[in-house]
Amino acid sequence: MSEYINESNRTLLDRVKGKLKEFGLPRLIITAFLLLMFIIAPFTGANFWTQITNVINRFSWNAVLVLAMVPMVHSGCGLNFGLPVGIIAGLLGATLSIEWGFTGPMSFVMAILIATPFALVFGLAYGWLLNKIKGGEMMIATYVGFSVVSFFCMMWLVLPYKKPDMAWGFEGTGLRTTFPIDKYYGGVLANFLRIQIGRLVIPTGALLFFALLALAMWAFLHTKTGTAMTAVGSNATFARAAGINVDRIRMLSVVMSTWLAAVGILVYEQGFGFVQLYNAPFYMALPAVSAILIGGASANKASITNVIIGTILFQGMVTMTPTVMNGLINLDISEVLRVIVSNGMILYALTRKSEAVR
Amino acid sequence: MSNQAPLLEMKNIKKSFFGNQVLEDINLTLGEGEVLGLVGENGAGKSTLMKLLFGMTEIRDTGGYEGDVLINGEKVSFNSPFDALAAGIGMVHQEFSLIPGFTATENILLNREPQRKSVASEIFGDRLDTLDRKEMDRRAEDAIEKMGVHIEGDMVISDMPVGHKQFTEIARELSKEQLRLLILDEPTAVLTEREAQALLDSIRGMSKRGIAVIFITHRLQEILDVCDKIVVMRDGVLIKDVPAAETSIPEITRWMVGRNVSGAGNAHREPPETPTVMSIRRLWVDMPGETVRDVNLEVRQGEILGIGGLAGQGKLGIPNGIMGLYPAGGTVTLDGQEIPLNNPRKCLDCQLAFVSEHRRGVGLLMDESLEWNVAFPAMQVHDRFLKPLLGGLIKWRDEKAIREVTDRYIEELQIKCTSTKQKAKELSGGNQQKVCLAKAFALEPKFLFVSEPTRGIDVGAKALVMEALEKLNRESGITIVMISSELEELRQICDRIAIVSGGRIAGILPATEPSEAFGELMVSSVV
Numbered sequence: 001m002s003e004y005i006n007e008s009n010r011t012l013l014d015r016v017k018g019k020l021k022e023f024g025l026p027r028l029i030i031t032a033f034l035l036l037m038f039i040i041a042p043f044t045g046a047n048f049w050t051q052i053t054n055v056i057n058r059f060s061w062n063a064v065l066v067l068a069m070v071p072m073v074h075s076g077c078g079l080n081f082g083l084p085v086g087i088i089a090g091l092l093g094a095t096l097s098i099e100w101g102f103t104g105p106m107s108f109v110m111a112i113l114i115a116t117p118f119a120l121v122f123g124l125a126y127g128w129l130l131n132k133i134k135g136g137e138m139m140i141a142t143y144v145g146f147s148v149v150s151f152f153c154m155m156w157l158v159l160p161y162k163k164p165d166m167a168w169g170f171e172g173t174g175l176r177t178t179f180p181i182d183k184y185y186g187g188v189l190a191n192f193l194r195i196q197i198g199r200l201v202i203p204t205g206a207l208l209f210f211a212l213l214a215l216a217m218w219a220f221l222h223t224k225t226g227t228a229m230t231a232v233g234s235n236a237t238f239a240r241a242a243g244i245n246v247d248r249i250r251m252l253s254v255v256m257s258t259w260l261a262a263v264g265i266l267v268y269e270q271g272f273g274f275v276q277l278y279n280a281p282f283y284m285a286l287p288a289v290s291a292i293l294i295g296g297a298s299a300n301k302a303s304i305t306n307v308i309i310g311t312i313l314f315q316g317m318v319t320m321t322p323t324v325m326n327g328l329i330n331l332d333i334s335e336v337l338r339v340i341v342s343n344g345m346i347l348y349a350l351t352r353k354s355e356a357v358r
Numbered sequence: 359m360s361n362q363a364p365l366l367e368m369k370n371i372k373k374s375f376f377g378n379q380v381l382e383d384i385n386l387t388l389g390e391g392e393v394l395g396l397v398g399e400n401g402a403g404k405s406t407l408m409k410l411l412f413g414m415t416e417i418r419d420t421g422g423y424e425g426d427v428l429i430n431g432e433k434v435s436f437n438s439p440f441d442a443l444a445a446g447i448g449m450v451h452q453e454f455s456l457i458p459g460f461t462a463t464e465n466i467l468l469n470r471e472p473q474r475k476s477v478a479s480e481i482f483g484d485r486l487d488t489l490d491r492k493e494m495d496r497r498a499e500d501a502i503e504k505m506g507v508h509i510e511g512d513m514v515i516s517d518m519p520v521g522h523k524q525f526t527e528i529a530r531e532l533s534k535e536q537l538r539l540l541i542l543d544e545p546t547a548v549l550t551e552r553e554a555q556a557l558l559d560s561i562r563g564m565s566k567r568g569i570a571v572i573f574i575t576h577r578l579q580e581i582l583d584v585c586d587k588i589v590v591m592r593d594g595v596l597i598k599d600v601p602a603a604e605t606s607i608p609e610i611t612r613w614m615v616g617r618n619v620s621g622a623g624n625a626h627r628e629p630p631e632t633p634t635v636m637s638i639r640r641l642w643v644d645m646p647g648e649t650v651r652d653v654n655l656e657v658r659q660g661e662i663l664g665i666g667g668l669a670g671q672g673k674l675g676i677p678n679g680i681m682g683l684y685p686a687g688g689t690v691t692l693d694g695q696e697i698p699l700n701n702p703r704k705c706l707d708c709q710l711a712f713v714s715e716h717r718r719g720v721g722l723l724m725d726e727s728l729e730w731n732v733a734f735p736a737m738q739v740h741d742r743f744l745k746p747l748l749g750g751l752i753k754w755r756d757e758k759a760i761r762e763v764t765d766r767y768i769e770e771l772q773i774k775c776t777s778t779k780q781k782a783k784e785l786s787g788g789n790q791q792k793v794c795l796a797k798a799f800a801l802e803p804k805f806l807f808v809s810e811p812t813r814g815i816d817v818g819a820k821a822l823v824m825e826a827l828e829k830l831n832r833e834s835g836i837t838i839v840m841i842s843s844e845l846e847e848l849r850q851i852c853d854r855i856a857i858v859s860g861g862r863i864a865g866i867l868p869a870t871e872p873s874e875a876f877g878e879l880m881v882s883s884v885v
């Protein structure tokens with residue numbers, strides 16, 4: 001009898017060990033760190049519920065951008081370091097919607113509608129390029145992102161935008177680097193069905209919007225085409241031998257990813273309350289990449305759960321650290337920490353291809 | 359010169375890979391200047407024996423070997439090829455190990471270049487010595503002359519025809535002064551007839567200088583022409599060791615392929631005299647290492663046709679080309695309808711299926727569950743295991759149907775696994791092969807190509823795989839073309855066997871013909 005108990009104890013221990021290993025050391029460290037922050041926070045004078053609200057808010061801004069990683073990871077194109085390509089499409093949608101006089105919630109809908117054809121065209125061109133350089137996608141994607149952003153740095157100045165809310169004050173032409181969108185779609189999602197309990201505020205609309213897209217993505221991955229996409233990422237030769245047009249599936253994944261990035265930046269802006277142009281899209285890809293990696297994805301496996309867990313962990317860390325550190329030592333190291341964690345996470349993930357948690 | 363002890367002696371050599379005996383009790387002696395021809399089917403153990411002799415690290419990494427290797431009567435134990443080189447053994451591999459951007463001379467003397475001191479090297483050490491180009495040219499010229507075939511020393515490797523690359527490798531070995539034994543692993547495989555002739559002359563020249571040569575080739579005539587003695591290996595056993603003058607090609611082929619079990623092959627039934635179901639006309643396939651040049655073949659309805667032949671002769675190229683995995687040309691018709699080549703999807707739509715010889719690369723989704731592996735092609739090609747939603751707009755994966763079909767094949771093929779959700783990479787080779795078969799069976803094909811279905815799997819799994827194929831053919835009447843390097847296997851299961859040699863069909867015989875007949879066809883037009 002005692003032997004039996006011993007045996008079951010050991011298997012339990014093994015099972016826990018197995019789960020921990022599955023969870024991954026970096027995720028474990030980051031989770032522990034985040035929990036520590038939450039525990040310390042009240043002692044530094046920060047309000048616990050305000051902190052929770054911050055984390056939920058940041059999650060609602062960023063989750064769609066992280067979700068945009070999923071299709072390309074599934075099709076084997078790797079992590080979409082070229083996220084700025086889609087972001088630019090989203091920014092074109094945003095600025096044109098405002099320029100053409102749409103306001104309020106309508107401006108958000110129109111921004112998505114206008115961004116869609118751009119995302120489609122950009123995605124097709126970007127996908128075509130990625131199909132030419134199979135194996136080196138992630139590096140090329142990074143540079144494609146950089147080039148597109150730089151090109152549009154010029155375009156924002158040159159394109160004939162006239163709306164005073166966006167243009168430079170002196171000249172009346174060319175777009176400003178940052179402008180507020182209170183009159184347009186600032187907070188349209190977040191304020192929809194907003195719940196407020198004391199200091200805890202939940203941006204229900206934004207969360208629902210993400211849930212809708214995530215559900216659609218989950219459903220897509222359960223269809224015939226979605227299954228083919230996963231198979232292409234898992235073993236492209238196998239997929240080809242099964243009669244799949246590998247290039248077309250990869251193209252589809254890039255277009256999906258680009259469109260989600262376009263929508264993602266619009267969601268981000270409605271939460272943030274500002275549109276940021278010029279160099280701002282440069283810095284959008286890395287946090288999204290590291291978030292999905294922290295969530296347990298790898299360069300060729302990713303799930304919706306990875307997106308949700310990863311975004312909460314990463315954004316939680318980014319929001320909590322400054323408050324707590326300021327309270328403790330009057331020194332803001334959050335930026336340094338963010339850079340270390342995001343780059344470290346990417347490095348870690350790229351060394352362990354395909355060992356994702358599903 | 360006549361030393362008491364022979365140059366090389368191998369005594370009771372045994373070697374096993376992971377419990378799989380690949381060499382059994384090999385005894386071999388070789389005198390100075392002797393030329394030994396080593397022949398045997400693929401997988402007979404020739405390459406392993408040579409790797410062992412040359413001290414390749416993979417031998418040691420897999421547990422070493424038993425028995426003794428003696429050089430001039432002294433026991434040696436090579437830990438790396440460098441030790442073997444120091445002992446005067448040189449080896450020319452099948453794959454070229456040359457630097458494409460360097461000239462022949464530079465390649466011949468690589469890392470052994472004569473050097474000259476300069477001011478810089480006096481101060482900073484030997485690494486800054488300059489190369490003595492004149493001396494290099496002279497030594498390379500010597501080696502080329504020793505070889506007896508002329509190649510240009512200052513020609514860049516990448517500009518050379520294949521044959522010259524091969525000669526450069528040989529010259530490199532000859533430029534080593536201590537060289538006493540040269541191993542040539544299928545050196546003539548890439549040579550034209552004239553080049554091959556030149557090489558044979560060069561081997562004779564080496565032999566006169568006292569260099570012993572071990573010559574591995576599938577071209578038996580060459581062996582008879584140039585060798586002093588011939589060693590035949592089969593299944594890791596040394597079958598015959600005879601002077602070349604006392605034997606003939608038919609005899610050698612019989613030793614190569616003949617098994618102890620002399621029973622005729624498939625005695626269960628007469629080859630069916632049914633109409634042609636697939637006809638292949640003037641097929642060429644550009645598959646690296648398995649080029650198909652001009653194949654014409656008729657496959658009869660409901661038969662099991664075997665395709666055999668030596669490695670590299672193009673037998674694998676035939677199914678890979680027809681199924682659109684490698685560029686191909688020619689005409690292939692199934693039931694009178696032409697199948698478009700270079701388009702995997704169209705072949706699958708015609709209810710052709712293919713079990714690839716490249717299990718891990720082409721055959722399986724290693725990181726996915728067995729369910730996916732079994733159901734995926736059928737799902738994509740025939741829209742099976744899908745539930746239509748919203749009036750067929752969305753094709754939803756039917757997990758239940760997928761699990762059911764996977765369960766059925768797990769039972770039918772006795773796949774050993776923990777559940778249908780287990781990942782393919784966690785299975786053993788034999789079980790992976792069964793999954794590949796299940797995948798093809800799930801497509802419900804009317805015509806099936808099976809390529810090397812028993813490669814690298816154990817005896818038990820082999821029997822099961824063969825049984826499953828035979829059952830599919832007998833009970834469902836599905837035409838099967840099975841490609842295998844193992845003739846005995848083909849003879850067990852097939853009705854007729856086509857032998858591929860030099861990218862062409864050398865002949866088609868009923869499986870009941872004796873092994874020697876197939877052996878002769880195999881080497882008939884080897885390229």
